[in-house]
Amino acid sequence: MGFIKTTTSIDLGDTPIENIFIDVYMPIANGTFVKVYLLGYKYACDGNIHKNVSNITLAKNLNIPLSDVLSAWDFWESKKIIRKIVSSEENEWDYTVDFLNLKQLYIDNNYKSLQALNQEETESTSYSCSTKELLDANKIPEIKQMFIEINKIISRSLTPNEKMQILEWFHNYNIDPPLVIKAYSYCRHKKNIKNVNYVAGVIRNWYDLDITTIEQLQEYLEKQGERYGLYDRIFKAMGFMYREPAEAEMKIMDKWVDTYQFSIEIILKACENCSKTSNPNLNYIDGILTDWHTKGVKKLEDINQTVQKKKVSPAPSSPKAPKIKTKFHLSESRISKYEANELEELLLNRQKNKL
Incomplete structure (x- = not known):
């Protein structure tokens, strides 16, 4: 599919429409507004031939209400591509439409602004x-x-x-x-x-x-x-x-995330232990996280349950010294059933028997 243009042997006239209008402005307007602009632009290009054409003429030729013609010019004026020149205060719709040069507008709004911006950047970065x-x-x-x-x-x-x-x-x-x-x-x-x-x-x-x-x-x-x-x-x-x-240190940190699947919160929790050592290093943190990984830590709550709460086992009691019995030790059961005077009498009787 393509687009081609044939020529004719009879010149019926041309109305040059700038590409800027077709590319930029035509897509943002409805069909009625575009028709009003194009017909009015044609009359402007014809010059004195259509000198007395008015908005009423446009409305009749396009078979649309006059209000649509006036709304179209209000729209194009808001886009700053036409200018109304009021010639009569009695009829608010009786004005001349001045079609602004779109190429000049593009140069003024883009090229000159770009030049000014470049100049500002040059001035702001001129420090050496x-x-x-x-x-x-x-x-x-x-x-x-x-x-x-x-x-x-x-x-x-x-x-x-x-x-x-x-x-x-x-x-x-x-x-x-x-x-x-x-x-x-x-x-x-x-x-x-x-x-x-x-x-x-x-x-x-x-x-x-x-x-x-x-x-x-x-x-x-x-x-x-x-x-x-x-x-x-x-x-x-x-x-x-x-x-x-360093590269080796990045690999260690990658292990914490990829292999251990620790969140940044758990890793930063391990880093809090750096205050406990005078020479913090990545291997020290790696040892902590490896220990947590071995113990099944998955979230911050697991750290409080399995790591920080350490149960203190009771201290072993010192073994009692075994009782060593000698011939000088009397059995408690043998002496506890006698009073002092009875024990003395018993000893005397035994002495008499020996004699």
Whole structure:
């Protein structure tokens, strides 16, 4: 299927309709409004031939009420593609319709606005970091630590030009060093890209999404289902504000989610134990979670039941020393049935018998 155009030997005249009207404005109007616009535009193109044509003439030629013609011009005026020129105050419907040039409107509303926008962006991003500012920035502990962490991520030292470009991001996007580190780590682990221009594009995209803090980035990545957002929350809970996870550490955290099927709440609960050790590390947390997994922990309530409530078994009683009987021990049963005077008499009788 296609569309073709044949020519005729007789010129009956043409009315040039701009494509902008057909592509943009015609689909948003009903058929009556389009007919009124096209016929009125034809009369405008004919010039003096139809100089005395009025809205009543349009209504008669289109076989529609005059109110429909007036409603059509109200609609096109609201779209700012025609202008009414009132010539008589007595008849509110007696006015001249001025058809505005749609191409010029497009240029004014789009091209010039785009030029102004580009100029504003150029002015807003015209800041460039100087060598002196770079030297001063290196004296700030947070900036210095940021450069060190980025060097670890990209496995090389940043060049002075790269450092200056990073410092320009602070001015252009109103961000802090931790977010720059996250951007480099995200590009390195997610895309395996270390180029500073690519990282700049990622930060610019985050800025367009109103992401200027670590907390906003975590929320965004979690909504997107990004595992990297999980890594970031765990490391923050462990107190690692600057350090980024290594490949081996990411595999350990993946095990907690994929193999153990622990929720982020259970993992963060295990991270609370970091305060009990002076040197928190991922292996320490892994030991806790592995123990919980062995004990069948599935939710937070299980931790309280099987881990935190430890039954204290009673202390074993010390064994009693066995009684050692000697010849000097008298049987209690033999002496308990005699009084003192009877016992004395008994001993005397026994002595007499021996004599």
